[in-house]
Amino acid sequence: MSLTTELVRLIRSRPIGEDDLERAALFVVDTLACAVGARDTVPARAIAAVAPWGTGDTGRKAFHFGGLAHILELDDLHRTSVTHPGTVIIPAAAALAEAGNADGRAFLTAVLHGYEATCRIGNAVGKAHYRVWHNTATCGPFGAAMAAAHLLSLDDERTVWALGNAGTQASGLWEFLAAGAMSKHLHTARAAESGVLAALLAREGFTGPALILEGEKGFFVGLCPDPNPSAVLAEPSAPWQLALTSIKPWPCCRHTHPAIDAAIALHGRVAGRPIAEVSIGSYRAGIDVCDRPQPQEPYGAKFSLQHCVAAALADGRVAEASFGGEARERLAGLRAKTTLGLDEAVNAGYPGAWGARVTVTLESGERLEELRTVCKGDPDYPLTREELTGKALDLFTLGGMARAEAGRVIEAVYALAKGAPVGRLFSECFAAPAGRASAAAM
Template identity: 40%
Template sequence: MNPLLVLAEHAAGWRGATLDADLDRHARRALIDWFACVLAGARKEPATPMARALAAERGTGQAVSYTDGARTGLRHAALINGTASHIVEFDDIWRWGVYHPGCPTIAAALAAAQTRGTDMAALLRAMTAGYEVSCRIAQAVQPSHYDYWHTTGTVGTFGAAAAVAVLLDCDAEQTAHAIATAATMAGGLQQAFRGDGMSKPLHPGHAAEAGALAAMAAREGMTGALDVLHGEAGFAAATSEDTGKWDKPLSLIGKPLAITEMTIKNHGCCGHIFAALDAVRELQRAHGFTAEDVAGVHVAGYAATKNVCDRPEARTEQECRFSTQFTVATMLLHGAVRLSAFDAVRLSDPAIRAVMPRITVSQDAECEAAFPAQRSAKVTIRLRDERELYQFQPTRKGDPDAPLTDQDLSEKFLELVGPETGDDEAKALLEALWKGSALPGLVALR
């Protein structure tokens, strides 16, 4: 069985499909969450320098670049918006693939839908196809893919390609060639976010643009190598332990659809820290201690919690978003890790800096064995009065088994978007995203 052909056939089937009420709701939740992220990040680096670098090449078109509110071409909008949507680290997660599908898939799909002048239903169908194709590919190459690769930059290319192919009315054969061409343009190294720098958000931006290009070219007759996913020198062989574990992902296509199983972030930092943050918050609520009462905190988690997020000396915004020490200290002191946690005052706050050395991180065999299906942590807090508190956190608030409600999501949207557009404008946009039949267009930022 050729996995690429199976996935292409599935994606092409969404061209004229009907979304039932439950699927429509889940797809709108993904779109609302993406808009919250893209508008919160639209005027931040690296979206702004990227937009300046490409200003002379912006061109004309009907797609919207939310960084500057300009109408532009499909590929330009996909690149800029895909980048902007990953900046504030609030974007959705498909936990079984260690993957943020929304950033590349929706950035490309929305740009294509605006370019083609379609309606909301067509956009939601394309998103559903892009999520399903890319999430199943991610599932096939994990967990070893994540040793070196940033899945959102690599696999995100397939999500963008499949979604745009649906909107361009590509048949199954054309969609297969779009996915095949996308494979050879996929990239994104994990080292980009193990240190400082701005290139991590570029990964989904590049994925959105490359996937869109692959679909546009396939629509015009460009072909790709149809064995590129599972071949001996193909995508899976090059980026994981073997040529992929395809049987299970292919058997699970649509059972249920990936877009109905999304994790919606409840903290504005790396998702590998979330279980620890939830545990700390619950222990503090239950026992009523303050940060000053804490003698030490130990977080035991799966490998990425240790390898990616054990950063006791974090200083910059990028480093602190991936620092268990910084974020746990922030939770102890302020009760939340939201956008304000990473403003200039907080980054240098002496109170946070005083707590960070008391926090340690290790890898736990049980947590690692359960990854990626379960994102867990074991947190031990030693208090100065010699009490020792412990909590095993088996999941994260926002995961499918502990989901954010629609009200929670709406509040998150208004929190992130209100400061950028004004409260009334944010509420109007949210209403349109929940209920509207027309595509979202230009959004005026302050």
């Protein structure tokens, strides 16, 4: 029996409780808010021009939603797989749920199934995969196909075909970071669309390779120097992978968040006191992606550990305004005093724990240090429903939606767990007018 077949059976055999559906609804609120909040940006305008939501094409709708959801860098993150599953799974499921007049419970079940497939495969790719490949882009199509298969009522065989053809479309390279290009948003857009197309084709009898993961010319051989295939089916009774996923409080790369939390804790202790040096200890993947001492544009600043720590130390918080030109210029001196290096203890915990150590040396010679092994929004330190609702309200209004309307949308999503119909919930959100495009989230 193929690994993909076993994965499909494992996912479909798992019980789903009321709390699972309610938790899934929280992630839908978060992902939808991230997408709507990004509407007034240059990359969102480009995506809307090429793939508008209102085309009636489910693949293109998934592309639209998936692309927008990743722009603000506020979307969710599954630590051990290093994926942003919501940006891929929820757009794919949303497009098909609206097209098929699904009820909320079927939609949220599809979301749970999709997270499970993406994250379990992501758990198996090995650390070296992430050096070149963006895990969300490569593992996301599997989850999008799995979610779509549930909403299309595909049997196990056709679901395996769908995952096989989702896997053969897997791609997404990190090269965009060197140029500060917009490709990362294309990664989530295409992953969502690829999964939908693979499932729709499977419904029509279009076959796919069952050995897409472990085959001699399959996913692990082609893209993964150090895979761990056994992780795909490991711990079958563990909580749903969605429950092990983090929700972001800060609008920047998740690799920066533990250092931000540590720096915020230091903010009050260093305020008004001259700083001689700042040292950040991180893990290898965080350094590979976020070692950017002097970022030249907003998106680069969101991937700069040096900049994010400087902002948190200076201001005690990190917000969208922390990455603009004024903030980058104001914080240049503090960034120049900041060094980044590998912390062996922190590195040993990754990816099970995303940690950071921040040490501030004052001009007086006093040293102040904070260590974080978890950060705000992780399953072990979650946002409350009230905090998540507040984040979502701010994002919906940022995207041009009236606050009262945003509140109604949020409550409508929460009601999906009780079986409320999906209806045109997502279409109503993406039909709302957006304001002038901004380069701030490029």
